[in-house]
Amino acid sequence: MESKASPHPPASADVAADIAADIAIVGGGLVGAALAVALARHGIKVAVIDRVDPAAMVDERFDGRASAVALSSQRLLAAIGVWSHVAATASIREIRVSDGPSLFFLHYDHAQLGNEPLGFMAENRVLRRALACALQENAQHVLRLAPAAVTGFSQDADSAVLTLNDGRRLRAQLAIAADGRDSLVRDLAGITVSGWSYPQVGIVGTIGHARPHDHIAHEHFLPAGPFAILPLADERASDGTAVHRSSLVWTERSDAADAYLKLDDAAFLAAIAERVGSFLGPLHLIGPRFSHPLGLQFASRYVEKRLVLAGDAAHGIHPIAGQGVNLGWRDVAALTEILVDAQRLGLDLAHPSGLARYERWRRADNLLMAGVTDILNRLFSNDVGPVRLARDLGLGVVNRLPAMKKLLMRHAMGTVGDLPRLMRGEAL
């Protein structure tokens, strides 16, 4: 589906055949689409290109993940008119962390900080649908090109030029690569990445359970990696009764994951029950299972002439703390603030000082989170006796230090650090 919304004027007569926009965003995923909405709402004309048909993106077979949406990210999504379209979410009121399925070590409770939840859980397809609605609402400033793949990128004196697989060319003051971990645009711009693969796979799916989850997120650290059960909104069965649901993020050793994925439903559920314990009552599977290879990667720089990277194209991290897309949305909020300021001042949107500010603002924060998640994964994904003893002592100590716990909770809520205005609940 290609939805046309804005007849952008050609940049000049000799490039009359080119499509023109103020900003071209490559990738209409959770990050690229949010950025397109945020900029369009502030009067910036954007083109957003994705190789996937928008209708396919909201199908339950496309992405079985659900995202932990930090409180600050929810504020951003509310400020740009997306959150009101998010059909179903469950708030996260408590987080219980344990080393193994039964030993309970660390307990975060939102009530220790006030009334607001620690965050929300929303299925990615629900978020994608909400983003699609918001894009449609801002159609006056959005040109959505999908399915269409970007195959070429170049820069000249006053434009970034993107070539599409159907031969069309797109010109913009600035191109933003939000095309994910395997970003082609990043590679074409000569920006290298460093990082590594984890010997782990993320098995993802949705489970139904007899007892309510009470808005508690559970993370069990098992030798193969973290095993998380995260609260989702209830659904209604055809007879009107509530179906309690949770999202599963099961990190498993890569060499063992395939065998689990191939189990029949009963055996797969038994393997889950063995890890979850019995507190949710009898379990059943809802929808398909998915698996994702896990890795850490970091772009050597975020900025090139007339190009910036955002989201997973700039930084891909382990899902252990549920922070990947939250970092991407921080990129969105920071970029929107910088670009809207530049537009108001009548500056070129690719002005080097603005782009440099973005890189300074976001790179250190993203690097820090990548480092923290890497250390946590290494520390907890093993069964080495002395390491286990040390980490359990550490968790026990943190659990008894209220000030430390509050700080860690604020980190999970995304409310610490140099937050962009849209994440502080302020208008631009």
Ligand SMILES: Cc1cc2nc3c(=O)[nH]c(=O)nc-3n(C[C@H](O)[C@H](O)[C@H](O)COP(=O)(O)OP(=O)(O)OC[C@H]3O[C@@H](n4cnc5c(N)ncnc54)[C@H](O)[C@@H]3O)c2cc1C
């Ligand atoms: C198992 C698992 C669980 C996770 N859980 C959480 C969580 O709870 N909370 C959280 O914050 N994060 C979580 N994450 C991380 C999160 O899913 C990612 O950070 C996020 O999806 C990245 O979004 P993105 O838009 O940057 O990239 P992507 O989702 O990769 O989107 C990139 C888009 O670009 C398009 N594209 C690519 N190349 C081209 C091209 N050449 N031309 C046109 N289009 C192109 C693609 O089609 C795609 O739509 C999890 C990750 C995993 C693996």
